[in-house]
Amino acid sequence: MKVVKICIGSACHLKGSYQVIEIFKALIEEFKLEDVIELNAAFCIGRCTTAVSVARWDDKILSVSKENARDIFINQIMAEL
Ligand code: FES
Structure with missing residues (x-):
């Protein structure tokens, strides 16, 4: 199992960590x-x-936004499994 940790600290929370979590879950x-x-x-x-x-x-450490979440997931997470 490969573990991917998404930061939910205050800066990341404000920038949309929950949306990133939802996008990653869907992917x-x-x-x-x-x-x-x-x-x-x-x-x-x-x-x-x-x-x-x-x-x-x-x-x-990857820098993710809701706009690039799909790209990053495919190219920097899935592709590296
Ligand atoms: S709040 Fe510091 S890295 Fe996410």
Whole structure:
């Protein structure tokens, strides 16, 4: 199982972490990755200026918005599984 942590700290919350979570959940369903990717919430992971921060299983931090969430998921999460 690959764990993807989405920051729900205050900066990321304000920039839309809950929307990013909803988009990622829908993509996991769309691509049937329920047994492969686990989404977790995290508190501030120290990259507030590039919120919404998402930490991949290998500790790479991705800067996600609701506009680029689908692209990032496909190209930087799914593609790296
Ligand atoms: S609040 Fe998300 S990285 Fe700081």
